[in-house]
Amino acid sequence: MPIDHFGNTSGTYPNRYWVNATYYEPGGPVFLFDSGEQNAEPLVPYYLQEYHGLSATMRLAKRYKGIAVLWEHRYYGDSQPFPVNENTTAAQWQFLTTEQALEDVVYFANRFAHPSAPPALLHPSRTPWIWLGGSYPGVRGALLRVRNPEVIYATWASSAPVHAQVDMASYYEAAERSLTRNCSADWAAVTRYVDETLGGGDESEVVEMKYRLLYAERSGPGGNTTGAQGLTMEQAANMSDVDAASILMDPLSFYQYYGFQASVLPFCNILETQNYTQAPVEGGLATTYGIEVAFDAFLAGLAETDYDSIPGNPDDPVQDRSWMWQYCSEYGFYQRGDPTNPLSIETAFRSLELFQQQCDAAFPEGLPVSPQVENINKYGGWEMNPSNVFWTNGEFDPWRTMGLASIEPNSPFRNSTVAVPACNTPAPAPSFFGLLHAGMVHVSDLRVLLTPDANHTEFRTVGFYSPVAQAPFYAGLGLFELALDEWLPCFGR
Structure with missing residues (x-):
């Protein structure tokens, strides 16, 4: 793949992809599943081999006798024009742009060949290319329908945030909407209490609050305080305000993938029952008993749910750094707290200024002053209306916003x-x-889990897409098949 499709920089790099031609018959479509901002290799068994379930990509390939491709995005996995780490230079990062990555797909589609097909038959002028992707890959599929409709004939865009915006306070506002009203009221009240104390309390009050937050975070279920032993006031005092206040958001760590019922409800139940010692009250603890009671119950919830002890490590340093460059340079999506919103469950210490400071610290050279969201929104943003695109969203998906x-x-x-x-x-x-x-919530319909799988029994090992229910998969697949039945006969006209 050329490193630079548009300028004078020469050089190429190897861009990974995988193919499953099990169901292919000459004349069938190409179904391209885009892995987006991650290492694609762990997705191969789920999306091309249907390990422990079904994938929309392979179901469509079987029905329409197509060939399936899993595509890895530049600067992720092993598709790296340059090594991605803290030493990657601005001159090297400059080729990680939406336009370069979209052109990768055009370049690939125009040159793709496979032993199962006669020469040139798989070219997009002779065979329809159908795109499937969720989240950022869904955005890419939608943009390609606007930008290169002669290459991508149809798209299933799941949970696609096509409107780029620097301020994304709406991310946690969407999560708040899914909470029970008493849990929402107490979460918002405790957040305001912590923010106000850390921002305006005297030094002893601030240190004590940080100590209590840290102590709860390090404690475990059943009153196990082993992890908190040795914690000192000095350690608490050295913790930043934003890090201390952000502990309140620990129960939301997996919300995007699992939603309220699976990831947040257990915490809310502990909070509202004061660790199962009282019956919950409709208006919440803060309104009924006062903020200190609500804060104590919140700390008990943090200790008893103990998300930090869940095994596994979801972090990929290449993925994290590459995606950070993308949102710092083009997409924004700064998930800040909003102190003007009385229902905010996110600390106001996580401000737009903080997000920009983090971007500038991670990439001292090469970034624009602010993310260039116009690079994305020029394709229509919220107003886009390309043909042959099927859009799906979760009701409480933060990215629906x-x-x-x-x-x-x-x-x-x-x-x-x-x-x-x-x-x-x-x-x-x-x-x-x-x-x-x-x-x-997020991308709940591009595959379905039918058999218990160790990779889906623990929050930290679930991977990028979480099939938390079966109905969305079958509903989405069925409607997209009806659409393709209508659209495919028109190809070439």
């Missing part, structure tokens, strides 16, 4: 329709063709 199904105050409030549009014809504006999965 930046997608076409957004209900944020500054969004256009578009509605989805399940009526399949005619081929190469957008859905009637302002509607869009798609589904909203009730109660679901």
